[in-house]
Amino acid sequence: MEKSRIYEAMEIAGLIVRSRNAALTDSEQAKLSAWINEDPRNASLYAQFQRDINVHQLLKQMDGYDFAKSLAKVRHRITGKRIMSKNISKLVSVSRIRWMAAAVVILALGMGTWFMLNDQRVSSSLNHTTVSTYKNDVEPGRTGSILHFPDGSTVNLDTLQSNSLNTSIGFITKNEQFASFQKKDPGNSIAGHLVLETPRSRTQSFKLPDGTIAWLNSSSTIRFPTTFSHNVREVEITGEVYFEVAHDALKPFRVKASEETVEVLGTHFNINAYPYKQHQVTTLLEGSVKVSGVILEPSQQFSAGKISSADTSLVIAWKNGYFQFGHHTVFREVIAQLENWYDIEVEYEGMIPERTFYGKIPRHLSLVNTLTILEELDVHFRLEGKKLTILR
């Protein structure tokens, strides 16, 4: 076995550890996803590390090894002498991790490592005879979108051959980072509105005429003018969009969504207006926004007339290439995200599991690999074509 493969394995381990405690860079994430996608057993191993109890059990196992005895034996063998026990304790005293029976105290610390603060969760390991069956696999979503013009014509950005396209109204360009549209005639007259649409299983980052960048999750749209007016920048969205608004003190940026309109000066925020969410959720990351007459501060969220604090990394995990589920993520919401990203239909054989999920899964995985990870949580599936059934 080549040494390089050993180093790769060590690197993957490092990525798994870091992914649970920090944000990975794009290339790190790609590396980890590639490894998970390589083999279902890799996906299973990754899944194992999404469950605290597995980590606790392994730590306990490691604690059971007799370090002191082994150290003494090794020292004896390499020096050929007996080492006095008092020398050992002078050099190395080992604190051993001890467990009390099965009690696992779990506490929540935001994104958490494998040790969390507060929440008492009893992980049940049910004895299941249910087994998942996968007749096929489904590719994950990718970059792509459709740009709709005022005259009704459309341009499909993923099938665009070159990196730029000349249309009657303006230029469409795309690069690694984002796609954009630049109006042709430099005058200020508004030639109409464009609508950028991401179908299911697609995501797109797009630069608006003022330099603002919008990231669209799947099944979303943004409607914007070819040129913004002189005193305000107004757009309209459906679905889920994350904004990094270009600063312009003279022209506030307004986003109209399903329920509330969000007004900003220059800032980073996420609006989730998906139907599966009972109410529009507006989350502020940086800067300042006003929604429904209320001014939000960073890490605050507005929904159905109420402000609350948000775990921002959880809210924009999608934009960073992850599904991330927190302590209050119900099963229904997990499924809704899968439906959008993999473009599948979901059915329940029995009751909808009443569980909350906690974990982080890269979005670049194929559906079967993602489901293999979710199986760790005692849920089982049947996949046929694009139809997913949650088994009893």
Added chain:
Amino acid sequence: MSSGNYYNDETCVAMLNQQDQQAIALLMQRLYPALCLYAESFLEDKQWAEEMAEDAFVNLWQRKGKFPNMSAVKAYLYTSTRNLCFNKLATIKTRKHIQERLDGEYDTPTESTVLRHIVQAEVMAQIMNAVESLPPVLQQTFKMAYLEGLSNNEIAIAIAKNEQVVRNYKMRALAKIREKLADKDLLWLFLLIASQTYKN
């Protein structure tokens, strides 16, 4: 009492390269549990696993090699342990073939499986080292809380501080562990030689 000695990875490797025996103790402190875990993945026997790990460290010493960094040391240990485990499996297989068992229980694992075992061992090594590198007071509180399942009240009594202090220690311990595990540098920065040995 805590000796408060800090050795980073570079120092440990340098000590090994200079044939300083203290290096073996330091390396074993960091790598022995994970290496045993790795060996047990193949052998499924705790005692054999410990033996293989010991042999690997002895091999490491006797090789008298010059290792460029800690990753190279680990790669050597994983390779050596795997070879030792495979030899052991072959021995077991030879003995077992006299019996009727044909279920391939002792078949040589594939390279893919071997690499997965390395991934698992390495992840656990990092987590364990993060816990072990906590300052004594935080480490003690952490272990009482998470590993022994004591309540804040019970810990407060045990360490003769009030509950708010205990909560504070826990928060700091978790933050430090998380910071450690989020670190870009995959190698250890510090080895804190812990003061307490907990006896059952």
